Amino acid sequence: MTVGRRALLTAGLALPFASAAAREVWTRPAGLTPDASIALWPEAHVVPPAGLVEKVVQRSEDPNASDRMLEGITRPRLDIFRPAKPNGAAVILAPGGGYRYVVVDKEGYELARWLKERGVTVYVLFYRLPGDGWTNGADVPLADAQRAVRLVRSRAKIDRIDPARVAFGGFSAGGQVATSLLTRFDAKVYAPVDAADALSARPDALAAIYPVVSMDPAIAHAMSREKLIGTDAGAAREKLYSPERNVRADQPPLWLLHAEDDDVVKVENSARLREATRSVGAPVEAHFFERGGHGFGLMKSAGLPVAIWPELLWNWLGSHTIV
Template sequence: MTLDRRALLAAGLTLPLAGAAAAQAKTPWTRPAGIAPDASIPLWPEGHPTVPPGLAESIVQRSDDPQASDRVLQGITRPRLDIFRPAKPNGAAVILAPGGGYRYVVIDKEGYELARWLKDRGVTAYILFYRLPGDGWADRSNVPLADAQRAVRLVRSRASLDGIDPARVAFGGFSAGGHVATSLLTRFDAQVYAPVDAADTLSPRPDVLAAIYPVVSMDPAIAHAVSREKLLGPAPDAASEALHSPERQVRVDMPPLFLLHAEDDESVKVENSLRLHDAARKIGAPCEAHYFAEGGHGFGLMKTAGLPVAIWPELLWNWLAARKIV
Protein backbone atom coordinates (compact mmCIF):
# COMPACT_ATOMS: atom_id res chain seq x y z
CA MET A 1 0.00 0.00 0.00
CA THR A 2 1.33 3.45 -0.94
CA LEU A 3 0.12 6.57 0.84
CA ASP A 4 -0.16 9.68 -1.32
CA ARG A 5 -1.31 13.16 -0.26
CA ARG A 6 -4.98 12.36 -0.85
CA ALA A 7 -4.74 9.25 1.33
CA LEU A 8 -2.97 11.17 4.07
CA LEU A 9 -5.68 13.83 4.09
CA ALA A 10 -8.35 11.16 4.15
CA ALA A 11 -6.64 9.65 7.18
CA GLY A 12 -7.20 12.92 9.04
CA LEU A 13 -3.96 14.86 8.58
CA THR A 14 -4.45 18.62 8.38
CA LEU A 15 -3.71 20.93 5.49
CA PRO A 16 -1.01 22.82 7.43
CA LEU A 17 0.84 19.53 7.95
CA ALA A 18 0.57 18.66 4.26
CA GLY A 19 1.87 22.10 3.36
CA ALA A 20 4.79 21.77 5.75
CA ALA A 21 5.65 18.40 4.27
CA ALA A 22 5.57 19.80 0.75
CA ALA A 23 7.95 22.57 1.74
CA GLN A 24 10.24 20.06 3.38
CA ALA A 25 10.20 17.89 0.26
CA LYS A 26 11.25 20.81 -1.97
CA THR A 27 14.07 21.98 0.26
CA PRO A 28 16.95 19.57 1.00
CA TRP A 29 17.50 19.01 4.68
CA THR A 30 20.56 20.87 5.95
CA ARG A 31 22.51 19.91 9.02
CA PRO A 32 22.34 22.30 11.99
CA ALA A 33 25.75 23.39 13.15
CA GLY A 34 27.39 21.54 16.00
CA ILE A 35 25.18 18.52 16.56
CA ALA A 36 26.56 16.95 19.73
CA PRO A 37 25.05 15.28 22.79
CA ASP A 38 24.66 17.15 26.03
CA ALA A 39 25.82 14.15 28.05
CA SER A 40 26.87 10.54 27.65
CA ILE A 41 26.28 7.85 30.27
CA PRO A 42 27.42 4.22 30.38
CA LEU A 43 24.66 1.65 30.05
CA TRP A 44 26.21 -0.68 32.60
CA PRO A 45 28.23 -0.22 35.80
CA GLU A 46 31.99 -0.16 35.35
CA GLY A 47 33.39 -3.61 34.67
CA HIS A 48 30.13 -5.05 33.39
CA PRO A 49 29.86 -6.68 30.96
CA THR A 50 33.23 -8.26 30.27
CA VAL A 51 34.68 -6.91 27.03
CA PRO A 52 35.89 -9.53 24.53
CA PRO A 53 39.69 -9.63 24.22
CA GLY A 54 41.10 -7.38 21.51
CA LEU A 55 37.87 -5.47 20.86
CA ALA A 56 38.48 -1.75 20.29
CA GLU A 57 36.13 1.07 19.34
CA SER A 58 36.66 3.21 16.27
CA ILE A 59 34.70 5.84 14.37
CA VAL A 60 34.61 5.70 10.57
CA GLN A 61 33.55 8.72 8.50
CA ARG A 62 31.71 7.61 5.35
CA SER A 63 31.03 11.03 3.82
CA ASP A 64 33.27 13.60 2.17
CA ASP A 65 30.60 16.30 2.49
CA PRO A 66 31.23 18.51 5.53
CA GLN A 67 27.50 19.34 5.62
CA ALA A 68 26.47 15.69 5.56
CA SER A 69 28.50 13.81 8.13
CA ASP A 70 27.89 10.07 8.06
CA ARG A 71 29.87 8.47 10.85
CA VAL A 72 29.58 4.96 12.24
CA LEU A 73 30.84 3.49 15.51
CA GLN A 74 32.27 -0.01 15.33
CA GLY A 75 33.81 -2.38 17.83
CA ILE A 76 31.63 -0.99 20.62
CA THR A 77 33.20 -1.76 23.99
CA ARG A 78 31.25 0.77 26.10
CA PRO A 79 27.53 0.52 25.38
CA ARG A 80 26.05 3.86 26.30
CA LEU A 81 23.31 6.46 25.96
CA ASP A 82 24.14 9.84 24.44
CA ILE A 83 21.62 12.35 25.78
CA PHE A 84 20.13 15.38 24.02
CA ARG A 85 18.37 17.64 26.55
CA PRO A 86 15.88 20.31 25.44
CA ALA A 87 15.87 23.75 27.04
CA LYS A 88 12.28 23.14 28.19
CA PRO A 89 11.62 19.41 28.54
CA ASN A 90 8.02 18.42 27.83
CA GLY A 91 8.41 15.20 29.84
CA ALA A 92 8.67 12.86 26.86
CA ALA A 93 11.66 10.54 26.38
CA VAL A 94 12.63 8.84 23.13
CA ILE A 95 15.37 6.21 22.98
CA LEU A 96 16.76 5.67 19.47
CA ALA A 97 18.64 2.60 18.20
CA PRO A 98 20.33 3.48 14.90
CA GLY A 99 21.07 0.83 12.27
CA GLY A 100 24.23 -0.62 10.84
CA GLY A 101 23.56 -4.24 9.93
CA TYR A 102 24.83 -5.35 13.36
CA ARG A 103 28.31 -4.51 12.02
CA TYR A 104 28.41 -0.98 13.48
CA VAL A 105 26.01 1.66 14.79
CA VAL A 106 25.28 4.74 12.70
CA ILE A 107 25.97 7.96 14.60
CA ASP A 108 24.55 10.82 12.56
CA LYS A 109 21.73 10.15 10.11
CA GLU A 110 19.70 7.80 12.33
CA GLY A 111 21.01 9.08 15.63
CA TYR A 112 22.18 12.61 16.32
CA GLU A 113 20.14 14.22 13.52
CA LEU A 114 16.80 12.90 14.73
CA ALA A 115 17.81 13.52 18.34
CA ARG A 116 18.39 17.18 17.50
CA TRP A 117 15.01 17.33 15.76
CA LEU A 118 13.30 15.86 18.83
CA LYS A 119 15.26 18.06 21.23
CA ASP A 120 14.10 21.17 19.38
CA ARG A 121 10.51 20.03 20.05
CA GLY A 122 11.01 19.56 23.78
CA VAL A 123 11.72 15.83 23.82
CA THR A 124 14.64 14.38 25.77
CA ALA A 125 16.34 12.05 23.29
CA TYR A 126 18.74 9.20 24.04
CA ILE A 127 20.89 7.56 21.37
CA LEU A 128 21.63 3.94 22.21
CA PHE A 129 25.02 2.60 21.18
CA TYR A 130 24.35 -1.09 21.71
CA ARG A 131 26.79 -3.99 21.64
CA LEU A 132 27.22 -5.79 18.33
CA PRO A 133 26.53 -9.52 18.39
CA GLY A 134 29.36 -10.50 16.04
CA ASP A 135 32.06 -8.89 18.19
CA GLY A 136 32.66 -11.88 20.47
CA TRP A 137 30.25 -11.20 23.33
CA ALA A 138 28.83 -14.10 25.30
CA ASP A 139 25.23 -15.00 24.39
CA ARG A 140 25.66 -13.06 21.16
CA SER A 141 22.07 -13.20 19.91
CA ASN A 142 20.65 -11.63 23.09
CA VAL A 143 23.27 -8.92 23.53
CA PRO A 144 21.39 -6.15 21.63
CA LEU A 145 18.14 -6.98 23.44
CA ALA A 146 19.88 -6.91 26.82
CA ASP A 147 21.20 -3.42 26.04
CA ALA A 148 17.76 -2.26 24.90
CA GLN A 149 16.08 -3.53 28.07
CA ARG A 150 18.78 -1.92 30.18
CA ALA A 151 18.39 1.37 28.28
CA VAL A 152 14.66 1.61 29.03
CA ARG A 153 15.22 0.79 32.68
CA LEU A 154 18.10 3.23 33.01
CA VAL A 155 16.13 6.07 31.39
CA ARG A 156 13.24 5.45 33.78
CA SER A 157 15.67 5.45 36.72
CA ARG A 158 16.85 8.93 35.64
CA ALA A 159 13.36 10.43 35.33
CA SER A 160 13.74 13.13 37.97
CA LEU A 161 17.31 13.93 36.89
CA ASP A 162 16.41 14.34 33.20
CA GLY A 163 12.98 15.90 33.69
CA ILE A 164 11.00 13.11 32.01
CA ASP A 165 7.85 11.19 32.82
CA PRO A 166 8.73 7.50 33.33
CA ALA A 167 5.32 6.62 31.86
CA ARG A 168 6.11 8.43 28.57
CA VAL A 169 9.14 6.51 27.30
CA ALA A 170 9.23 5.68 23.59
CA PHE A 171 11.73 3.44 21.83
CA GLY A 172 12.58 3.68 18.13
CA GLY A 173 14.88 1.76 15.83
CA PHE A 174 16.15 1.97 12.27
CA SER A 175 17.22 -0.94 10.05
CA ALA A 176 19.15 -3.37 12.29
CA GLY A 177 18.29 -1.02 15.13
CA GLY A 178 14.72 -1.80 14.08
CA HIS A 179 15.44 -5.41 14.94
CA VAL A 180 16.72 -4.27 18.33
CA ALA A 181 13.44 -2.37 18.71
CA THR A 182 11.08 -5.10 17.52
CA SER A 183 12.88 -7.67 19.66
CA LEU A 184 12.19 -5.38 22.61
CA LEU A 185 8.60 -5.06 21.39
CA THR A 186 7.96 -8.79 21.74
CA ARG A 187 10.55 -9.90 24.30
CA PHE A 188 10.72 -6.92 26.65
CA ASP A 189 10.45 -9.17 29.71
CA ALA A 190 12.76 -11.99 28.54
CA GLN A 191 15.44 -12.80 31.11
CA VAL A 192 18.51 -12.07 29.01
CA TYR A 193 20.77 -10.68 31.74
CA ALA A 194 21.18 -10.84 35.50
CA PRO A 195 20.13 -7.67 37.40
CA VAL A 196 23.05 -5.45 38.35
CA ASP A 197 21.53 -2.55 40.32
CA ALA A 198 18.32 -0.82 41.36
CA ALA A 199 17.52 0.31 37.81
CA ASP A 200 16.89 -3.32 36.93
CA THR A 201 13.84 -3.39 39.20
CA LEU A 202 12.04 -1.06 36.76
CA SER A 203 9.99 -2.10 33.75
CA PRO A 204 11.85 -2.58 30.46
CA ARG A 205 8.63 -2.30 28.43
CA PRO A 206 8.51 0.95 26.41
CA ASP A 207 5.22 2.81 26.41
CA VAL A 208 5.25 2.92 22.60
CA LEU A 209 7.65 1.67 19.95
CA ALA A 210 8.53 2.76 16.39
CA ALA A 211 10.42 0.77 13.76
CA ILE A 212 11.64 2.56 10.62
CA TYR A 213 12.63 0.35 7.65
CA PRO A 214 13.33 -2.36 10.24
CA VAL A 215 15.10 -5.66 10.00
CA VAL A 216 12.53 -7.99 11.55
CA SER A 217 12.48 -11.56 10.32
CA MET A 218 15.27 -14.11 10.45
CA ASP A 219 13.51 -16.14 7.73
CA PRO A 220 16.19 -16.52 5.02
CA ALA A 221 13.58 -15.75 2.36
CA ILE A 222 13.30 -12.12 3.46
CA ALA A 223 15.99 -11.61 6.12
CA HIS A 224 18.75 -9.06 5.81
CA ALA A 225 21.53 -11.58 5.34
CA VAL A 226 24.31 -9.64 7.09
CA SER A 227 22.22 -8.85 10.16
CA ARG A 228 21.06 -12.46 10.35
CA GLU A 229 24.58 -13.85 10.21
CA LYS A 230 25.95 -11.37 12.76
CA LEU A 231 23.10 -12.05 15.17
CA LEU A 232 22.67 -15.81 14.86
CA GLY A 233 25.94 -17.04 13.37
CA PRO A 234 26.43 -18.91 10.10
CA ALA A 235 24.20 -21.92 10.80
CA PRO A 236 21.37 -21.15 13.25
CA ASP A 237 18.83 -23.83 14.13
CA ALA A 238 15.11 -23.41 13.52
CA ALA A 239 14.35 -22.62 17.15
CA SER A 240 16.86 -19.77 17.26
CA GLU A 241 15.59 -18.41 13.97
CA ALA A 242 12.01 -18.40 15.30
CA LEU A 243 12.91 -16.85 18.67
CA HIS A 244 14.68 -13.94 17.03
CA SER A 245 11.97 -13.28 14.43
CA PRO A 246 9.69 -10.77 16.16
CA GLU A 247 6.84 -11.34 13.72
CA ARG A 248 6.64 -14.86 15.19
CA GLN A 249 6.67 -13.62 18.80
CA VAL A 250 3.86 -11.07 18.82
CA ARG A 251 1.74 -10.79 21.97
CA VAL A 252 -1.33 -8.81 22.97
CA ASP A 253 0.50 -6.90 25.71
CA MET A 254 3.27 -5.55 23.51
CA PRO A 255 3.57 -1.73 23.24
CA PRO A 256 1.63 0.12 20.52
CA LEU A 257 3.68 -0.10 17.33
CA PHE A 258 4.48 2.38 14.53
CA LEU A 259 5.94 0.95 11.31
CA LEU A 260 7.33 2.80 8.30
CA HIS A 261 8.98 1.33 5.20
CA ALA A 262 9.67 2.15 1.55
CA GLU A 263 8.48 -0.46 -0.91
CA ASP A 264 11.59 0.01 -3.08
CA ASP A 265 13.95 -0.83 -0.19
CA GLU A 266 16.52 -3.16 -1.76
CA SER A 267 18.50 -3.72 1.45
CA VAL A 268 15.76 -4.67 3.91
CA LYS A 269 12.70 -5.99 2.13
CA VAL A 270 9.39 -4.34 2.93
CA GLU A 271 8.06 -7.81 3.72
CA ASN A 272 9.80 -7.46 7.10
CA SER A 273 7.35 -4.73 8.09
CA LEU A 274 4.42 -6.32 6.26
CA ARG A 275 4.77 -9.58 8.16
CA LEU A 276 5.03 -7.87 11.53
CA HIS A 277 2.09 -5.61 10.69
CA ASP A 278 -0.03 -8.59 9.68
CA ALA A 279 0.95 -10.58 12.78
CA ALA A 280 0.05 -7.65 15.06
CA ARG A 281 -3.25 -7.10 13.27
CA LYS A 282 -4.24 -10.75 13.60
CA ILE A 283 -3.98 -10.68 17.40
CA GLY A 284 -5.53 -7.22 17.74
CA ALA A 285 -2.36 -5.50 18.92
CA PRO A 286 -2.30 -1.75 18.13
CA CYS A 287 -0.17 -1.01 15.06
CA GLU A 288 -0.04 1.94 12.68
CA ALA A 289 1.86 1.35 9.44
CA HIS A 290 2.91 3.61 6.56
CA TYR A 291 4.34 2.35 3.28
CA PHE A 292 5.77 4.56 0.54
CA ALA A 293 6.55 3.60 -3.05
CA GLU A 294 9.92 5.37 -3.03
CA GLY A 295 12.60 6.08 -0.46
CA GLY A 296 14.97 3.13 -0.62
CA HIS A 297 16.82 2.24 2.55
CA GLY A 298 18.49 4.34 5.21
CA PHE A 299 16.93 7.67 4.26
CA GLY A 300 16.82 9.09 7.79
CA LEU A 301 16.12 12.82 7.69
CA MET A 302 18.55 13.67 4.90
CA LYS A 303 17.60 11.54 1.92
CA THR A 304 13.91 12.30 1.46
CA ALA A 305 13.97 15.56 -0.53
CA GLY A 306 11.40 15.59 -3.31
CA LEU A 307 9.69 12.39 -2.15
CA PRO A 308 6.37 11.85 -0.34
CA VAL A 309 8.28 9.93 2.35
CA ALA A 310 9.72 13.29 3.49
CA ILE A 311 6.62 13.59 5.65
CA TRP A 312 7.61 10.66 7.85
CA PRO A 313 8.91 12.62 10.90
CA GLU A 314 5.59 14.46 11.12
CA LEU A 315 3.66 11.21 10.82
CA LEU A 316 5.69 9.83 13.71
CA TRP A 317 5.21 13.00 15.73
CA ASN A 318 1.44 12.93 15.25
CA TRP A 319 1.34 9.30 16.29
CA LEU A 320 3.36 10.04 19.42
CA ALA A 321 0.98 12.90 20.20
CA ALA A 322 -2.06 10.69 19.69
CA ARG A 323 -0.54 8.23 22.16
CA LYS A 324 0.04 11.10 24.62
CA ILE A 325 3.81 10.68 24.61
CA VAL A 326 4.61 14.21 23.33
Protein backbone atom coordinates in the same frame (compact mmCIF):
# COMPACT_ATOMS: atom_id res chain seq x y z
CA MET B 1 29.22 8.81 35.02
CA THR B 2 27.79 11.86 33.28
CA VAL B 3 30.07 13.76 30.90
CA GLY B 4 29.43 17.50 30.81
CA ARG B 5 28.88 19.52 27.65
CA ARG B 6 32.22 21.30 28.02
CA ALA B 7 34.07 17.98 28.21
CA LEU B 8 32.27 16.72 25.12
CA LEU B 9 33.16 19.81 23.15
CA THR B 10 36.77 19.52 24.24
CA ALA B 11 36.94 15.88 23.21
CA GLY B 12 35.36 16.65 19.84
CA LEU B 13 33.08 13.58 20.16
CA ALA B 14 30.67 12.11 22.64
CA LEU B 15 32.32 8.83 21.61
CA PRO B 16 35.29 8.59 23.97
CA PHE B 17 37.26 5.90 22.17
CA ALA B 18 37.63 7.78 18.86
CA SER B 19 41.24 8.26 17.84
CA ALA B 20 42.75 11.71 17.39
CA ALA B 21 43.28 10.94 13.73
CA ALA B 22 39.62 10.07 13.27
CA ARG B 23 38.51 13.28 14.98
CA GLU B 24 40.37 15.38 12.44
CA VAL B 25 38.52 13.93 9.45
CA TRP B 26 35.24 15.83 9.74
CA THR B 27 33.54 18.93 11.03
CA ARG B 28 30.42 18.19 13.03
CA PRO B 29 27.41 20.19 11.86
CA ALA B 30 26.15 22.69 14.42
CA GLY B 31 23.55 21.27 16.78
CA LEU B 32 24.71 17.64 16.59
CA THR B 33 26.57 17.64 19.90
CA PRO B 34 24.96 15.66 22.75
CA ASP B 35 24.53 17.34 26.09
CA ALA B 36 25.79 14.31 28.03
CA SER B 37 26.88 10.71 27.62
CA ILE B 38 26.26 8.01 30.24
CA ALA B 39 27.44 4.44 30.48
CA LEU B 40 24.67 1.87 30.14
CA TRP B 41 26.18 -0.52 32.68
CA PRO B 42 28.45 -0.32 35.72
CA GLU B 43 32.03 -0.61 34.50
CA ALA B 44 32.67 -4.02 36.05
CA HIS B 45 29.65 -5.50 34.27
CA VAL B 46 30.97 -4.99 30.74
CA VAL B 47 34.28 -6.69 29.97
CA PRO B 48 35.00 -6.37 26.23
CA PRO B 49 36.18 -9.43 24.33
CA ALA B 50 39.95 -9.61 23.91
CA GLY B 51 41.18 -7.52 21.01
CA LEU B 52 37.95 -5.59 20.47
CA VAL B 53 38.77 -1.98 19.64
CA GLU B 54 36.17 0.75 19.34
CA LYS B 55 36.59 3.24 16.52
CA VAL B 56 34.68 5.87 14.59
CA VAL B 57 34.70 5.80 10.79
CA GLN B 58 33.57 8.79 8.73
CA ARG B 59 31.69 7.80 5.57
CA SER B 60 31.06 11.29 4.18
CA GLU B 61 33.46 13.74 2.58
CA ASP B 62 30.97 16.59 3.02
CA PRO B 63 31.79 18.50 6.25
CA ASN B 64 28.17 19.69 6.40
CA ALA B 65 26.70 16.19 6.16
CA SER B 66 28.60 14.07 8.64
CA ASP B 67 27.89 10.34 8.34
CA ARG B 68 29.83 8.48 11.00
CA MET B 69 29.62 4.89 12.12
CA LEU B 70 30.90 3.33 15.33
CA GLU B 71 32.57 -0.07 15.09
CA GLY B 72 33.62 -2.52 17.80
CA ILE B 73 31.54 -0.97 20.57
CA THR B 74 33.23 -1.66 23.89
CA ARG B 75 31.27 0.78 26.05
CA PRO B 76 27.51 0.62 25.42
CA ARG B 77 26.04 3.98 26.31
CA LEU B 78 23.38 6.61 25.89
CA ASP B 79 24.15 10.01 24.37
CA ILE B 80 21.61 12.47 25.72
CA PHE B 81 20.04 15.46 23.95
CA ARG B 82 18.27 17.73 26.44
CA PRO B 83 15.75 20.35 25.31
CA ALA B 84 15.70 23.81 26.84
CA LYS B 85 12.11 23.22 27.97
CA PRO B 86 11.45 19.48 28.44
CA ASN B 87 7.87 18.41 27.78
CA GLY B 88 8.31 15.22 29.79
CA ALA B 89 8.59 12.87 26.81
CA ALA B 90 11.59 10.59 26.35
CA VAL B 91 12.64 8.82 23.15
CA ILE B 92 15.42 6.23 22.94
CA LEU B 93 16.88 5.76 19.44
CA ALA B 94 18.72 2.68 18.19
CA PRO B 95 20.45 3.48 14.88
CA GLY B 96 21.13 0.80 12.28
CA GLY B 97 24.26 -0.65 10.76
CA GLY B 98 23.59 -4.26 9.80
CA TYR B 99 24.84 -5.43 13.22
CA ARG B 100 28.36 -4.63 11.93
CA TYR B 101 28.45 -1.08 13.33
CA VAL B 102 26.08 1.58 14.69
CA VAL B 103 25.40 4.70 12.65
CA VAL B 104 25.94 7.94 14.59
CA ASP B 105 24.50 10.87 12.67
CA LYS B 106 21.96 9.82 10.04
CA GLU B 107 19.80 7.62 12.26
CA GLY B 108 20.85 8.96 15.64
CA TYR B 109 21.92 12.53 16.18
CA GLU B 110 19.88 14.05 13.33
CA LEU B 111 16.51 12.81 14.58
CA ALA B 112 17.62 13.50 18.15
CA ARG B 113 18.12 17.15 17.26
CA TRP B 114 14.74 17.30 15.51
CA LEU B 115 12.96 15.86 18.55
CA LYS B 116 14.97 17.95 21.01
CA GLU B 117 13.80 21.13 19.27
CA ARG B 118 10.23 20.00 20.04
CA GLY B 119 10.84 19.49 23.74
CA VAL B 120 11.67 15.76 23.79
CA THR B 121 14.58 14.40 25.80
CA VAL B 122 16.38 12.01 23.46
CA TYR B 123 18.79 9.17 24.21
CA VAL B 124 20.84 7.73 21.33
CA LEU B 125 21.72 4.13 22.15
CA PHE B 126 25.08 2.70 21.15
CA TYR B 127 24.46 -1.01 21.70
CA ARG B 128 26.88 -3.93 21.61
CA LEU B 129 27.13 -5.87 18.37
CA PRO B 130 26.36 -9.61 18.33
CA GLY B 131 29.25 -10.58 16.06
CA ASP B 132 31.96 -8.94 18.17
CA GLY B 133 32.64 -11.91 20.43
CA TRP B 134 30.51 -11.12 23.47
CA THR B 135 29.23 -14.00 25.59
CA ASN B 136 25.64 -14.77 24.53
CA GLY B 137 26.23 -12.41 21.62
CA ALA B 138 22.77 -12.79 20.08
CA ASP B 139 21.20 -11.38 23.24
CA VAL B 140 23.50 -8.41 23.89
CA PRO B 141 21.58 -5.94 21.67
CA LEU B 142 18.32 -6.83 23.44
CA ALA B 143 20.00 -6.70 26.85
CA ASP B 144 21.29 -3.21 26.06
CA ALA B 145 17.84 -2.12 24.85
CA GLN B 146 16.12 -3.42 27.98
CA ARG B 147 18.74 -1.78 30.17
CA ALA B 148 18.36 1.51 28.28
CA VAL B 149 14.61 1.69 28.98
CA ARG B 150 15.11 0.84 32.64
CA LEU B 151 17.99 3.27 33.06
CA VAL B 152 16.06 6.11 31.42
CA ARG B 153 13.12 5.50 33.74
CA SER B 154 15.46 5.47 36.73
CA ARG B 155 16.71 8.93 35.71
CA ALA B 156 13.25 10.50 35.46
CA LYS B 157 13.86 13.20 38.09
CA ILE B 158 17.39 13.96 36.88
CA ASP B 159 16.34 14.34 33.24
CA ARG B 160 12.89 15.83 33.95
CA ILE B 161 10.95 13.18 32.08
CA ASP B 162 7.79 11.22 32.77
CA PRO B 163 8.70 7.52 33.28
CA ALA B 164 5.30 6.60 31.80
CA ARG B 165 6.11 8.41 28.51
CA VAL B 166 9.17 6.55 27.28
CA ALA B 167 9.22 5.58 23.60
CA PHE B 168 11.78 3.50 21.73
CA GLY B 169 12.66 3.81 18.04
CA GLY B 170 14.96 1.80 15.80
CA PHE B 171 16.26 2.03 12.23
CA SER B 172 17.27 -0.91 10.02
CA ALA B 173 19.22 -3.36 12.26
CA GLY B 174 18.36 -0.99 15.10
CA GLY B 175 14.79 -1.78 14.07
CA GLN B 176 15.56 -5.42 14.83
CA VAL B 177 16.77 -4.33 18.26
CA ALA B 178 13.53 -2.36 18.65
CA THR B 179 11.17 -5.09 17.47
CA SER B 180 12.96 -7.66 19.62
CA LEU B 181 12.28 -5.35 22.56
CA LEU B 182 8.66 -5.06 21.34
CA THR B 183 8.02 -8.76 21.90
CA ARG B 184 10.72 -9.74 24.43
CA PHE B 185 10.81 -6.74 26.77
CA ASP B 186 10.54 -9.05 29.77
CA ALA B 187 12.86 -11.83 28.56
CA LYS B 188 15.56 -12.70 31.10
CA VAL B 189 18.62 -11.92 29.00
CA TYR B 190 20.81 -10.53 31.80
CA ALA B 191 21.10 -10.68 35.56
CA PRO B 192 20.01 -7.51 37.42
CA VAL B 193 22.91 -5.24 38.36
CA ASP B 194 21.28 -2.43 40.37
CA ALA B 195 17.98 -0.85 41.41
CA ALA B 196 17.21 0.35 37.87
CA ASP B 197 16.72 -3.26 36.81
CA ALA B 198 13.64 -3.53 39.02
CA LEU B 199 11.85 -1.18 36.61
CA SER B 200 9.90 -2.26 33.53
CA ALA B 201 11.72 -2.52 30.19
CA ARG B 202 8.47 -2.27 28.23
CA PRO B 203 8.42 0.99 26.25
CA ASP B 204 5.20 2.98 26.22
CA ALA B 205 5.34 3.14 22.41
CA LEU B 206 7.72 1.75 19.80
CA ALA B 207 8.63 2.82 16.26
CA ALA B 208 10.49 0.71 13.69
CA ILE B 209 11.79 2.50 10.60
CA TYR B 210 12.75 0.34 7.58
CA PRO B 211 13.46 -2.37 10.15
CA VAL B 212 15.23 -5.66 9.89
CA VAL B 213 12.72 -7.96 11.58
CA SER B 214 12.59 -11.55 10.43
CA MET B 215 15.31 -14.20 10.45
CA ASP B 216 13.41 -16.15 7.76
CA PRO B 217 16.05 -16.55 5.01
CA ALA B 218 13.41 -15.74 2.39
CA ILE B 219 13.16 -12.11 3.54
CA ALA B 220 15.91 -11.63 6.12
CA HIS B 221 18.70 -9.12 5.69
CA ALA B 222 21.49 -11.62 5.17
CA MET B 223 24.28 -9.77 7.01
CA SER B 224 22.12 -9.01 10.05
CA ARG B 225 20.98 -12.62 10.19
CA GLU B 226 24.54 -13.93 9.98
CA LYS B 227 25.79 -11.59 12.71
CA LEU B 228 22.82 -12.25 15.00
CA ILE B 229 22.19 -16.00 14.78
CA GLY B 230 24.75 -17.37 12.30
CA THR B 231 24.29 -18.98 8.92
CA ASP B 232 23.38 -22.44 10.25
CA ALA B 233 20.74 -21.49 12.84
CA GLY B 234 18.08 -24.14 13.44
CA ALA B 235 14.33 -23.57 13.29
CA ALA B 236 13.90 -22.88 17.01
CA ARG B 237 16.66 -20.26 17.07
CA GLU B 238 15.36 -18.65 13.91
CA LYS B 239 11.90 -18.35 15.47
CA LEU B 240 13.18 -16.93 18.77
CA TYR B 241 14.92 -14.06 17.00
CA SER B 242 12.09 -13.31 14.55
CA PRO B 243 9.83 -10.77 16.29
CA GLU B 244 6.93 -11.29 13.87
CA ARG B 245 6.70 -14.84 15.23
CA ASN B 246 6.65 -13.74 18.87
CA VAL B 247 3.95 -11.05 18.89
CA ARG B 248 1.80 -10.70 22.00
CA ALA B 249 -1.33 -8.81 22.93
CA ASP B 250 0.43 -6.80 25.66
CA GLN B 251 3.24 -5.47 23.47
CA PRO B 252 3.61 -1.67 23.16
CA PRO B 253 1.76 0.25 20.45
CA LEU B 254 3.76 -0.12 17.23
CA TRP B 255 4.51 2.33 14.39
CA LEU B 256 6.10 1.07 11.18
CA LEU B 257 7.67 2.88 8.22
CA HIS B 258 9.10 1.27 5.07
CA ALA B 259 9.64 2.07 1.39
CA GLU B 260 8.32 -0.42 -1.14
CA ASP B 261 11.50 -0.03 -3.22
CA ASP B 262 13.85 -0.85 -0.33
CA ASP B 263 16.44 -3.11 -1.95
CA VAL B 264 18.43 -3.73 1.24
CA VAL B 265 15.78 -4.74 3.80
CA LYS B 266 12.69 -6.13 2.12
CA VAL B 267 9.41 -4.39 2.89
CA GLU B 268 7.99 -7.81 3.79
CA ASN B 269 9.77 -7.45 7.14
CA SER B 270 7.42 -4.65 8.13
CA ALA B 271 4.42 -6.14 6.33
CA ARG B 272 4.67 -9.44 8.15
CA LEU B 273 5.10 -7.74 11.52
CA ARG B 274 2.07 -5.57 10.86
CA GLU B 275 -0.12 -8.55 10.04
CA ALA B 276 1.15 -10.56 12.97
CA THR B 277 0.52 -7.64 15.33
CA ARG B 278 -3.01 -7.23 14.03
CA SER B 279 -3.62 -10.95 14.52
CA VAL B 280 -3.14 -10.63 18.30
CA GLY B 281 -5.14 -7.43 18.58
CA ALA B 282 -2.22 -5.20 19.53
CA PRO B 283 -2.23 -1.60 18.23
CA VAL B 284 -0.23 -0.88 15.07
CA GLU B 285 0.04 1.89 12.50
CA ALA B 286 2.04 1.31 9.32
CA HIS B 287 3.14 3.60 6.48
CA PHE B 288 4.44 2.14 3.21
CA PHE B 289 5.78 4.54 0.58
CA GLU B 290 6.37 3.85 -3.10
CA ARG B 291 9.87 5.32 -3.11
CA GLY B 292 12.59 6.00 -0.59
CA GLY B 293 14.97 3.08 -0.79
CA HIS B 294 16.83 2.15 2.36
CA GLY B 295 18.49 4.29 5.00
CA PHE B 296 16.86 7.58 4.05
CA GLY B 297 16.70 8.98 7.57
CA LEU B 298 15.85 12.69 7.49
CA MET B 299 18.20 14.19 4.90
CA LYS B 300 17.89 11.56 2.17
CA SER B 301 14.11 11.72 2.11
CA ALA B 302 14.09 15.32 0.80
CA GLY B 303 11.93 15.81 -2.29
CA LEU B 304 10.05 12.53 -1.88
CA PRO B 305 6.59 11.93 -0.39
CA VAL B 306 8.28 9.87 2.35
CA ALA B 307 9.86 13.09 3.64
CA ILE B 308 6.69 13.63 5.67
CA TRP B 309 7.51 10.68 7.92
CA PRO B 310 8.79 12.63 10.98
CA GLU B 311 5.50 14.53 11.18
CA LEU B 312 3.54 11.28 10.86
CA LEU B 313 5.59 9.81 13.69
CA TRP B 314 5.11 12.94 15.80
CA ASN B 315 1.35 12.83 15.37
CA TRP B 316 1.27 9.14 16.27
CA LEU B 317 3.35 9.74 19.40
CA GLY B 318 0.85 12.44 20.30
CA SER B 319 -2.07 10.08 19.78
CA HIS B 320 -0.51 7.79 22.38
CA THR B 321 0.13 10.67 24.80
CA ILE B 322 3.92 10.40 24.56
CA VAL B 323 4.38 13.98 23.30
